[in-house]
Amino acid sequence: MYLYDQYDQAMVDARVEEFRDQARRRLEGKLTEAQFTPLRLKNGLYLQLHAYMLRVAVPYGTLNSRQMHALADIADKYDRGYGHFTTRQNIQYNWIKLEEAADILADLAKVEMHAIQTSGNCIRNISSDHFAGAAKDELVDPRPYAELLRQWSSFHPEFNALPRKFKIAVIASDTDRAAMRLHDIGIHIVEHGGELGAAFYVGGGMGRTPMIAPCIKEFVPLYQLVTYTEACLRVYNREGRRDNKYKARIKILVHEMGAEAYTKAVDAEFEHMLGQGIEPPFAELERIRTFFQDPPFEEDANGEIDRSDPDFALWVDRNTVSHKTEGYASAVISLKPVGGIPGDATSDQMRLMADLAKAYSFDELRVMHTQNIVLPHVRKADLHTLWTALEEAGLGSPNLDTVEDIIACPGLDYCSLANARSIPVAQKISERFSASGKTEALGQLKLKISGCINACGHHHAGHIGILGVDRKGVENYQLLLGGSEAEDVSLAKITGPGFDEAGIVDAVETAADVYLREREDGERFLDTYRRIGMNPFKEALYG
Amino acid sequence: MADLSFENDRLIRYREDDPVDHGAVTVDSFLDQSSASAVRVEPGDDARELIPHLERLALVEVNFPSFGDGRGYSSARLLREAGYEGELRAVGDVLVDQVAYMRRCGFDAFDPDAPIEESDLEAALSRWPEVYQSAADPTTPIWNKRHG
Amino acid sequence: MRILTGNDLKSGAVTWWTGSDWSLHVEDAVDVSGCEDETARREEASRRVNVPYAIDAELHDGKPRPAHIKDRVRALGPTVRPDLTLKPADPDIGNWVI
Secondary structure (H helix, E strand, O other): OOOOOHHHHHHHHHHHHHHHHHHHHHHOOOOOHHHHHHHHHOOOEEEOOOOEEEEEEOHHHEEEHHHHHHHHHHHHHHOOOEEEEOOOOOEEEEEEOHHHHHHHHHHHHOOOOEOOOOOOOOEOOOEEOOOOOOEOOEOOOOHHHHHHHHHHHOOOOOOOOOOOOEOEEEEOEOOOOOOHHHOOEEEEEEEEOOEEEEEEEEOOEOOOOOEOOOEEEEEEEHHHHHHHHHHHHHHHHHHOOOOOHHHOOHHHHHHHHOHHHHHHHHHHHHHHHHOOOOOOOHHHHHHHHHOOOOOOOOOOOOOOOOOOOHHHHHHHHHHEEEEOOOOEEEEEEOOOOOOOOOOEEEHHHHHHHHHHHHHHOOOEEEEOOOOOEEEEEEEHHHHHHHHHHHHHOOOOOOOOOOOOOOEEOOHHHOOOOOOOOOHHHHHHHHHHHHHHOOHHHHOOOOEEEEOOOOOOOOHHHOOEEEEEEEEOOEEEEEEEEOOEOOOOOEOOEEOOOOEOHHHHHHHHHHHHHHHHHHOOOOOOHHHHHHHHOOHHHHHHHHO | OOOOEEOOOOOEEOOOOOOOOOOOEEHHHHHHOOOOOEEEEOOOOOHHHHHHHHHHOOEEEEEEOOOOOOHHHHHHHHHHHOOOOOEEEEEEOOOHHHHHHHHHOOOOEEEEOOOOOHHHHHHHHOOOOOOOOOOOOOOOOHHHHHOO | OEEEEEEOOOOOOEEEEOOOOEEOOHHHOOOOOOOHHHHHHHHHHOOOOEEEEEEEEEEEOOEEEEOOHHHHHHHHOOOOOHHHOOOOOOOOHHHHHO
16 A cells, blocks of 8 residues: 655645644634634544544545554544544544644654545545455556545645535446545546546535536546646636535536536646646656555465355355455455444454454455445455454444445534434434344345435435435434445435434335335346336335 | 745735835726736636736736635636736735645735734745645645656 | 533533533523623633534423524434433433434
């Protein structure tokens, strides 16, 4: 994985001191809260319902064991012994003190980590495929391109006060595991005539106006990747709406201008910028790539798995994914125990995951946007030992991509923007399906819950989505069906009137039962919904 | 920092020449007529409209009515990219935490609504040891340093 | 009644105006009807509180209970982590929030 050189380290260290100075000025009253807010947000520091919250960047979701240990230590030293892994492949802490925030950033900098641009109206942490470098179906590892863009976007002087936040995802396989087309810019590394390049999808997003990004450029050569991205951003910075916060994302600009006119404006800016010499030397991309070489896989690793223990065999079937190298697998550690809080991990669990990564996965971990953790490169021969250790720590839930593997935002239990609680709904749904035993029969069923219209819980992209709203001071939950964040991307539709907390759990089960009744061979929930449409579900739900 | 000069309580310039002695006009009136050599660019103005007239400009003020409106950063860079060498002054809600970004986008003067303390300014401008990316300033980006 | 709340500037902790100071406990909050803006301005200026705002509340067993669920969650802590709330030992506290 990528390692800092003295330049990267100097920049992160400078950022710590800058924030220390800003926090001091705030505490001394030299900065008002209105002036301080954008500064703290650019360091990932929010003021939430109970305290300050710190969001730490995990660039493209990749961590080593030393970094995971540092995250655990921060949870103990500055927080309450746990952290929350997010749908942006980051981690956030819920009980942070302003007077200690700079010290946390300093601790992070010691392990080449930071909270730079994890919030605010700037280019956010770049996300990517959580199986990058391990996936059988990838063209190349997408992370070098994400890292190049991380560097380019860090402290970018022109784009530090964009109309709104800006999220970029980079993938390099036809299977989309990063919700690429639901980003402000989705970059798909492709090959044309033996040359690598980038397809640009611009103007996707969730939030209150969900949109699927159109492809605005099918092929940008890699030696123009940064220049083209910069052109996309400059058009947005100049033309994006600033009169209404809810219409300020680039998806609205692309939609209002039309993809064709936006592309034309970007192309004109790009032509101009080609003469400005802003593209990094190609040698930089080559340097970054050297950090993402394959680890020393054993050439004749034993591919046999002893399946005599049925619980282990179930976990292997559900939570491991085939690897590009014979004899290896990617193992998903579920942070979705039945009745648990999706994405939360205690400091002890973090340390265990770190140690297991060191022992069995070439020292690498990944954070998934589905709020689970991946050990990307595990010898199949080690899977049983790994699973045994996970089971003992409550991390062995065999439920990847099932109805129990729920994405949920922090919701009204933590978040000041939320209208309703998300976590209790997730807990009750996982308990309901675990108890009824239907999880297995339902197969792949992606359920995603947001506690407000901002859609941090990706409800638009759920096979089943749930949106919490405030109805006259009472929590109410809308049900959505038919979304997907993957390569078969689609936006979920609302079924009808909302439900109370108990009602939404019943409603999910009702929808699941319609699928079990109507499905044809090999169909997932989503496939059945697409074939039969909304009506059979509506009838079952509302009679 | 040697060329720093505080013209009055608020105006900060990083230029050797004398400041223009008359007020700036709007982009529209500048384009319409005018012998003016100073113009003020508002966030919604298209700075590119000035490009055919750069020789007769000695001062471009770029207004930041609110620090959160970042259009002025693009206006500044566009003008520098087009070869403008006159004074480029950020005016309005210009805060010390933005001046380093503004310098990188080509601003060489600041006229903030609220005065900026000299010590804070020095700290802000000497904060960053390096830059990652190219902009309107001559600083060599990290990735060029890495590769000679 | 109207009660005044905010967050402690340094720690971020949720606090409630008691008439003379800020408390972690909503039970200590006093009615600020008529002086909410003035109190908020003065306390924010002295940096004893960050972004204070007044909310509606009702008396419940003689103690103020915020009218909106969001402020009740703020007053207590996350409902999904009773161990981290201000009332970890009270099994009925969930009913107070919902």
